[in-house]
Amino acid sequence: MEVFDTIFTLVNDLTWGWALVPFLVVMGTFFTVASGFVQFRFFRRMFNVLRKGSQTDDPNKISARAALLVSVGGRVGGGNIAGVAVAITAGGPGAVFWMWAIALIGMCSALIESTLAQVFKRSTPEGAYRGGPAQAIIHGLGPQYRWLAVIYAVCLIASFAVGFNAFQGNTVAGAAQDSLGVPRLWTGIFLALATAAIVFGGIRRIAKAADIIIPVMAVGYLAMALLVIVLNLTSLPAVLWDIVANAFGLREAVAGGMGAALSNGLRRGLFSNEAGLGSAPNVAATAYVRHPVSQGITQSFSVFIDTMVICTCTAMVILLGDVYVPGAAEVDGVVLTQQSLVSHVGTWAQYFLTAAIFLFAFSSIMYNYYLGETALNFLFRGDGGVLGLRLGVIAVVLLGAIAPGATAVFNFSDPMMGILAVVNLLALMMLFPIALRLITDFRRQLAEGVARPVFDPAGFPDLDTDATAWPDAPRRR
Known part of the structure; x- marks a missing residue:
């Protein structure tokens, strides 16, 4: 076990320690400036996906709204509750500011990576779509880069299907033990059975479940957080100032000062919103849309919902309470959020x-x-190994639930996420000119008065696209 810890620590130091954080910030800033601050230009348009018109009547296709809900459901997880608490404990209130900063930049990265996933998606025999960064690397950069796509795919399985699922199981079990006194094993068994019921149904069952679960959980959690903020409205200005002051080292809440706030805020912010990791584009590619940029805008919106809304709610619950003590780590992770909420509204919370x-x-x-x-x-070019993956995920959820703490799980998932982010950002850097052409095409159509721009593969003959994935494209004789 010590050998694995040493390896994971080394990988973590080589990525998160000195390379990845500046890379994320520099590349995200470059994408933002070079695209003309596209995430802010299209901000009002992001809300269009919530309308009825964003859905599709074709049962074989995933609508833009369904893809948004699935991606929000993925981004909004234990990281929004336990992850924010970990960031504040290790980095102080200032970590929240840097979570906001990486989200605003990450909105552009999410738009770019999801646009590329859409343009290189492929139709399936069932009439659905599949795609993602691995396919974008193959069809956008060429088959000579398959080795890069393979590294990406392996890290995606290791970090998300294994590491992050273990963390989610750990978060649920910790909360159930602290509030209900339910042993971790029983929570793990229940969660594993619930997971089995969904994963054996594929993406359509996942999308249907997300359409019900996500609105309920988001609205309920937001309502509770707003109640806490209203009850502590007079303390809100002081908390906001504390966040800014700690972020820039004007007030040191934890050892490490601004450096600790910056590092933990960026790391946990990325863990939560996943912008630039190349994860959400796999879901974005399943959506039926008229233009690749449309789904890019939608995925940019999901980053905003995740960090600027949900994570901020968790941060306010913690910082407006009296359970959190700067520099102390007696209460950590989900327990800190849970006890903070109880201190505000009572034990029922x-x-x-x-x-x-x-x-x-x-x-x-x-x-x-x-x-x-x-x-x-992608790795096996078919459904080979899917049964093993399903059984493996169910087992990982159970094992994660009985693990003693969140920190041990992060020690495995962080290095895998670091490699994944580096590979994805390298690919984004090389494919960015293609994304820029698509954004320009989208803007041109809007300027010409087209309310809903349509992608025409014939207008981009140099791109290795699948014409069957764009049924709305103009028919040419």
Whole structure:
């Protein structure tokens, strides 16, 4: 076990320690500036996906709205409750500011990577679509880069299907033990059985489940957080100032000062919103849309919902309470969030949060499984190994639930996520000119008065696209 810890620590140091954080910030900033601040230009348009018109009547296709809900369900998980608490404990209140910063930049990265996943998606015999960064690397950069796509796919399985699913199981079990006194083993068994019921149904069952679970959990959690903020409205300005002051080292809450806030805020922020990791594009590619940029805008919106809304709610619950003590680590992870909520509204809140955590974690498990299935499909060019993956994910959820703490799980998932992010960002850097051409095409159509731009593969003959994946394209004689 010590050998594995040494290896994971080394990989973690080589990625998160000095290379990845600056890479993420520099590349995200470059994408933002070079694209003309596209995430802000299209911000109002992001809300269009919530309308009825964004759905499809074809039972074989995933609508833009369904893809949004699945991706939000994946982004909004234990990281929004336990992850934010870990960031604040290790980095102080200032970590919240850097979570916001990486989200605003990450909105552009999410738009770019999802646009590329859409343009290189492929139709399946069942009439659905499959795609993602691995396919974008093959069809966008060429088959000589298959080795890069393979590294990406392996890391996607290791970090999401294995590491992050273990973390979700750990989060639910910890909350149930703290609030209900339920042993971790029984929670793990229950969660594993619920996971089995969904993962054996594929992406359509996942999308249908997300359509019900995500709105309920998001609205319920937001309502509770708003109640806490209203009850502590007079303390809100001081908390906001504390976040900013700690972020820039004007006030040191934990050892390491600004450096600790920056490092933990960026790391946990990325863990939560996944922008630039190349995970959400696998779901984005399944959506039926008229133009690749449309789904890019939708996925940018999901980053906003995840960090600027949900993570901020968790941060306010913690920082407006009196359970969190700067520099102390006696209460950590989901327990800190849970006890903070109880201090605001009473003991009944721990049962509410346990239910919310279950829904958050369960939606993430569904999403993480699908990412693993997509990666496996790419590696074996078919459905080989899917049964083994399903059984493996169920076992991982159970094992994660009985693990003693979140920190041990992060020690495995962080290095895998680091490699995944590096590979994905390298690919994005090389494919960015293609994304820029698509954004330009989308803007041109809007300028010409086209309310809903349509992608025409014939207009991009140099790209290795699948014409059957774009049924709305103009027919040419």
